[in-house]
Amino acid sequence: MAPSTDTIHVLHVGDPSVTDVVASALEREGDQFAVDTANTPEEGLESMVDGDVDCVVAGHDLPDGDGLSFLEAVRESAPDLPFVLHADRRSEAVAERALQAGATDCVSNEEVLDRHAVLSARIQNAVARARATRQSAKARRVGRVVKALDEALARATTRAEIDERVCAILSDAEPYRFAWIGEHDRDSRTVEPRSSAGVAEAYLDTIEIRTDERPTGLGPTGRAVRSREVAVVQNVCEDPAYEPWREQALDRGYRSSAAVPLVYDGTLYGVLNVYADRPDAFDDREQRLLASTGKTIAHAYRRIELQRQYTDQYRTLFEEAPVMIVFTEATEDEPIIEDCNGAFAEHLGYTREELRGTLLAEHYTDRSAEQLLEGGYDRALAGEFVREQRTLVARDGTETLTVLQAAPRRDRDGNVVGTHALFLDITDEAQIRKLERQNERLEEFATVLSHDLRNPLNVAQGRLELVAETCDSEHIAHVRNAHDRMAALIEDLLTLAREGAAVTDPGVVDLAALAQECWSNVDTAEATLDVDTDRSILADESRLKRVFENLVRNSIEHGGPDVTVRIGDLPGADGFYVADDGPGIPEADRETVFDAGHSTNEDGTGFGLSIVQGIVEGHGWDIRVTESDDGGARFEITGVECASE
Structure with missing residues (x-):
């Protein structure tokens, strides 16, 4: 060699x-x-x-x-x-x-x-x-230390956990005896310990470390904070900069010392101190290793900082989301609710604390619970399905039809532990589809009236006129009147069928302007109109016009040619009224005036107010009849939505 x-x-x-x-x-x-x-x-x-x-x-x-x-x-x-x-x-x-x-x-x-x-x-x-x-x-030792640090930093979820694991790993590695991480207080210009491990014997309780130019700020820790670089004392016994701490360090077997600033992107997250049992322990290679370790630790701090920010944002989104969200936990028997957001708890009428730990199936209808337990949840855990319907049951028994979207929920090791479940309330959508189907059936009924009844009537009327030309009989007039009444009935039935359909695309309607227009469309004789409203509402204008015209005709028909009709806002309510000063409607008859065919006029069809009720309900409103201030009839329509200004 x-x-x-x-x-x-x-x-x-x-x-x-x-x-x-x-x-x-x-x-x-x-x-x-x-x-x-x-x-x-x-x-x-x-x-x-x-x-x-x-x-x-x-x-x-x-x-x-x-x-x-x-x-x-x-x-x-x-x-x-x-x-x-x-x-x-x-x-x-x-x-x-x-x-x-x-x-x-x-x-x-x-x-x-x-x-x-x-x-x-x-x-x-x-x-x-x-x-x-x-x-x-040393290379093998360094490899083991680096591996242990990498694993600890990757698994850590808090800064305190990083501090604890780093100090424990380094203090257990030869030739180190002690390691600690401190926080720099910029105001007091001191370094306060956050975590430590190894042979300490209250060392940190006996010393003061500053970062200014005082004697207790000239050691490796103070220099590292000021320079943002690794600072070392290779011989505790001889280095004059170590005088303030020499006796305490030597008593504990510290022979050399290094301080590592924990810096990421210009931010100082702390300072790491390590103490070795021999002089000259921190050669160039060791210092490079410590510098790299310091950057890695600071990067881990930043990762946790970002994770906390993202977690806080996610938690806010989770808690304040307008849709219902549930985290489930897979157990041996049935899935339980581990957590849920406020929308889910509020919709079911519980607190979040009451729902945590309960069986998910308890909040389903029997049919939905069966779907959950007979393969639905297993598919969710496997991530095989995207969208299925579930019906939730609230505390008071109210049922809500929802679309469930679910995905597997994993722990930090990647193991599936439950599901993320999102419930979208589609009850209103289902109601809309139901109304659309109802509208389709009403349109089919109107078609039958228009073709299968009116066409034969037209033929009968034509034949009657031919008979009248060749025969002079008193019965012809009676038949003609019957035909006219049948035609009127068919027209009213057509109106009732078509106007009773649900309103799905309302527009802005000025009540006062519409009332004046409708008044001019009706034969009002000597009657008087008094309009007391400046409100605009959301409605189907053409169908609301028929409401006003029918109610005005009803007032003139029963109140006489000089009747006064008033239209105005309901005080303290979301609606309006149409009233007159005629004889009014007896209280006993007020429940039946909207029945199809109800009429006190021999020439009437009895569908006028029934049509009014159908249009009102088609808007999602309510109507009731009561007595006006003048003793006449008063029709109050509520549940009306005002247009935004």
């Missing part, structure tokens, strides 16, 4: 007459050697504690001991440190025992004294192998 060009610190323990010669010879062999000497094993062990030793060279015959005993003592504190023993060439048993005890190499005393190049080469090769072994072990 090629010798290393880095400085090799050699400790030679033995008789001064030998160690001094060897030290001078080795330093002449190459600039890389720096040799310290010790006379006794005790002095050698002390030198190892106080200094940085790459290789120990020791003779077998030592003052106050022997080389094998010294080797055993060295191996107790430094099991991997290169150790070269030199002894008499004839002491093969000593060499064998030395190698068995963990010596790196054995050479003869003659080689030490006379063949310095051989000793130099053996020391260089021993140190190179040891350094390579340490680098390999």
Whole structure:
């Protein structure tokens, strides 16, 4: 193995007459050697504690001991440190025992004294192998630490969890003894601990760390905060910048220290501090690793920050969504409601707390519950279906027809644990379709009246006129009147069928203007119109016109030619009225005046008010008859929607 060009610190323990010669010879062999000497094993062990030793060279015959005993003592504190023993060439048993005890190499005393190049080469090769072994072990350690950190950061969901796991992982990794993460207070210019792990013994309680230029701000933490770069103290014992904390650090075995700013996109999220059990633990490679780790940690903080923002936005959307949303949990028996939004709870008449933990099927009709439990939920878990109808049942028994859309809900490991379910209320849509079908049936009925009844009547009327030309009979007049009445009945029935259809596309109607127009369309004789409204409403204008015309005719027909008709707004209600000062409608008859065929006029068909009621209900309004202030009839129409201004 090629010798290393880095400085090799050699400790030679033995008789001064030998160690001094060897030290001078080795330093002449190459600039890389720096040799310290010790006379006794005790002095050698002390030198190892106080200094940085790459290789120990020791003779077998030592003052106050022997080389094998010294080797055993060295191996107790430094099991991997290169150790070269030199002894008499004839002491093969000593060499064998030395190698068995963990010596790196054995050479003869003659080689030490006379063949310095051989000793130099053996020391260089021993140190190179040891350094390579340490680098390999360090690489494996770094790999394990990086992997553990990556996994912890990926799974963390809070900043506190990141702090805790990072400190625990680093403090458990050689050569670190302690790790902590602090928060920088910009106002006080101090760093306050957030989390820590390792050999601390209340260390953080005994120190103050600032980030200004005071003595307690000149250590690695203060420098890292100010520079936004990794700052290190390679030797706690000697670095003057570490004076404020030296005693407490040394008492806990800290020999070097590094501070890492946790910065992402210009934001300082904190500062990481790590302490090693040896001097010079933070070489260039270690500092690059820590800098990269700091960026990764800060990126994880930012990810969690964004996740929290997105979670808050999602929670707001979930809670305030106008549609009903439910999170279900798959259990061995039946799906339960894990959570729901306010729209779902309000629609069913419960609180969210009451619904959590209940069986989803409890809030379905029997038919929908059967669909849920007989394959519907399994398809939802598998993501196989997109859209199905379900009928929900509220606390008061009200049923709501919905369209359910569901998708699998997964945990953080990707396992399906339930479903996301969205319920869209389509009750109104179903009602509209029902009204459309009703309108279609009414139109079919109108077609029958128009063709199957009116056409034969037209034929009968024509035949009657032919008979009248050739026959003079008093019966012809009676038949003609009957035909006319039949024609009037057919026209009223056609009107009733067509005007009773639901209104699906209303427009803006000015009530006062429409009332005046309708008044001019009716033979009002000496009657008077009094309009007291400035309201505009949403209605089908042509059909509302028939309402006014029929009610005006009804007032004139029953109130006489000089009747007064009033049209105005209902006080405090969403509607209007049509009233007169005629004789009124007896209270006993008010429930039947809207019946088809009801009439007190022998010439009437009895469909006028029935048509009015059909049009009113086709708009979704209500109508009732009562007594006017003048004692006449008053028709009140409510449920009317005013047009927006």
